Amino acid sequence: MQTGSISIDAQNIMPVIKRWLYSDKDIFLREIVSNAVDAITKLKMVGGAPDDEELRVVVTLDKKNKEIRVWDNGIGMTSEEVDQYINQVAFSSAEEFLKNYTGEDPAGIIGHFGLGFYSAFMASDRVSIDSLSYQEGAVPVRWTSEDGITFEMGEGTRFERGTTITMCLNDEEKEFLEGHVVESVLNKYCGYMSVPIYFEDIEGIKEQIKAEKKRKKEAEKEAKKEKAEGAEQTEAVDLQDDEEPAFVPGPVLINEVNPLWLKAPRDCTDEEYKETYRKLFNTWEDPLFWIHLNVDYPFVLKGILYFPRIKRDFSGQDGQVKLFNRQVFVADNIKEVIPEFLLVLKGVLDCPDLPLNVSRSFLQNDGYVRRLSQHIVKKVADKLNSLFTTERETYQKYWDDIHPFIKYGGISDRKFYDAVKDSLLLKTTKNEYYTLDEYKSRNAGKTEKKVYYTTDTARQAASVAPFEEKGIDVAVMDTLIDVNFMSFLEYAGGADVQFMRVDADVKGLQDDSEEGKDLDLETVQNRVREVLDMPDLTVLLEALSDKDTPAMLTEDEQLRRYKDMSRIYGEAAGAFPERYTLVLNRANKSIQSIAAMEAGEKQQLLIKQVFDLARLSSRPLEGDELKAFMKRSNQLIDLLAQ
Known part of the structure; x- marks a missing residue:
């Protein structure tokens, strides 16, 4: 010894x-x-x-x-x-x-x-x-x-x-x-x-054996009971405490020695991809689609990246990319290897040449890791472009689920944006999908390089309707990432467009009508400001194409975006001033009548009601605003009923 x-x-x-x-x-x-x-x-x-x-x-x-x-x-x-x-x-x-x-x-x-x-x-x-x-x-x-x-x-x-x-x-x-x-x-x-x-x-095996013995004894007891009651004889096993049951559990196989990602894509079926996804991530859901990475040069990389349904708010997204080295699990979501924006995806990457006995700071500056990361981004972009080009209808079906990821990726990685920019889609209020170039072509001569959009199709329906009546497509931009993405396209993405919410601008809705042109803007403006007690409110008289709409309330696009971003990042939106423009439709009969009225209670009620109706087209009234609106509405009903 x-x-x-x-x-x-x-x-x-x-x-x-x-x-x-x-x-x-x-x-x-x-x-x-x-x-x-x-x-x-x-x-x-x-x-x-x-x-x-x-x-x-x-x-x-x-x-x-x-x-x-x-x-x-x-x-x-x-x-x-x-x-x-x-x-x-x-x-x-x-x-x-x-x-x-x-x-x-x-x-x-x-x-x-x-x-x-x-x-x-x-x-x-x-x-x-x-x-x-x-x-x-x-x-x-x-x-x-x-x-x-x-x-x-x-x-x-x-x-x-x-x-x-x-x-x-x-x-x-x-x-x-x-x-x-x-x-x-x-x-x-x-x-x-x-x-x-x-x-x-x-110990677990012993417990299983005990459970099997108990089951056998219960079966024997039930059989004797049935026999005693004259039922058809049921075969029973007389198992003694020291006997082994017919079924003896043994060692359980833990692993899969030939995982799907090590196989050639041509040898894998759709069901195998889905089954691997469900097993890897312990879920009953199927992925939307996937990318099978099978690279042997200039480095070895095997893996599968799955596209799950991306949460609309894009916060707390529980993506998971498992990193392996020669089939040995290393870690989840290594940001130094996998770009952060890809971590909303799910999948597995097996990198046999990845340096392991190193710190994260080393990986950040490692040339091999950088090339590996860039290659993964390229493969994701290639897959998206391929779907767009060869399976446009399928791609459009996926768009609602994947667009937050694609937009976030475009903002995060300029190379990724440049690779997929021609495959970016705008969804309209009519559930149609167009690229930016297609949108500009369809609305040429109507929008002056503007993309009109809504952030809430239900609440902003009244503001959307006039654009649709004029044949202008209205895009739906209703996720958190859209606020940043629109600014990115305008200032960094080279899109040569300006995004404008439907309640931010009326230029696309103006009409050449002469009706109400004799109304005095200064008189109307002063009276409205006085009644509403809003001395800084901008009031305009414009002829709108929809004569049934008495007024629209618009807010400066950039100021509203700043407030939206402040709310997203948990900052106080109240730090920004309220800067609205009340556009009165001089072609509307009600506005013409209100402007011609003598100052009094009835005119005050109508001016306040027009203002609240304009506000309602873009946001709900709450608290005291709603109480005042309801009380005023009842007063107007009483006046009309007299």
Whole structure:
């Protein structure tokens, strides 16, 4: 029996690693299982296994003995290799791991890879290795350590090729003695590793056996009852407490060794893509569509990006892009690899050449990562353009669900915008879809390079109607991102248009009518300001094409957008002045009559009513405004009824 100390520094390193990785202590299972998978991969490379043997990893939870065992039938180790790889190389890796990251924020390290075998001591009081090398005549070896500092090593008893790592869990990590916890960790990190991985919960199996026995006894009892009642005899099984049931549960396969994203797109069906999506993200919903990434040059990248239905408000969007390295899960939503605007999507990316033992700050400046990120953006743009060009109707059906993402991407990444700008659509109030160029062409001569839009088709219906009657298309811009996106198109996107809400401008609704042209603007203006007690209100007399509309209330487009953006970002919209323009329709008979009336109560009621009706066309009245409007409406009804 050989005894010894791994290194004079070990007693300082292990406690620090435990503290440093406290929030990610579950990685010890990933590291140990990954080592087992590597052992099987090495065996395949040397051709040391029979063709008919299933090479596999089995993770066993023994709650009674507080143990987790990771068993493999891989290449195994001799005592010399244990001394080299465990006492020297593995410890050196742990030492290097700590040296590299001391001073870094633990959350800033990608995946916490590289700790390897010594991660077992994060959760264990004692760790043992039982191994038998594939080499002919090899002698089994057993290695044991209770602290990761001192060890004992001697001849073991394992009789089959491979290695078993046994971890006796400490009292602080009792959660890992629960079957559902261990299974969840294995699914998280090992669900797509390249070698079959099985999970065996000894206590869980016993519980299943008990449940099966109980079911059998209940069936027997029911059968006897039916027989006693003269019913047709039902076959029953007389199962004793010490008998095993016909069904004995065993280890459960955890992973899928050949995930869909590693296959060629031509070999995948739509149903397989959907099933993979549902499994990856534990959902019953189907994605809208997807992009299968299968790149071998200038870098290796495999993956699938799914387009889910994007939330309209675009806040709190729970997208999730899982990053893998050679089928080993690394992390979710690494912004240094995947552009932030793509994180509203869902999917998986497997990047075997991605540097792992690095900080996030390193990734931000890494040329490989930058090219990888740009390539992903290009592939997303290519997919959108392809759908627009070859499946326009399908693309339009998707538009309501994906346009917030595309607009956000355009604002965030100029290259992405330049790539997809010709595939951007405007949805109109008539549920028609046009590109910006198509909109300008359809409305040429009517809008003077303006795009008229509504943010609420129901509340602004009265303001929309006159534009539709004149044959002007009104775009629907009703999501939070639209406020920023319109400004982006006007000032940075080179669109050569101005967006104007339907209640911000009446130029497109003016008429050449001479009616009411004799009304004196100054007299009307002064009287309206006096009645409304709004001395700074701008009042105009214009002939509108819709003679039935007495007035429209407009608000400066840019000022209103500033207020909208302030509300979006949680700032006080009240910091901006109220700056409205009341446009009285001189071609309307009611306005002509009100202007000709003598000053008095009736004229006051009508002026206030016209103003509130104009306000109602763009927003609801609330509180005291609504009370006053209702009271005034009743007064006017009384006047008309007299």
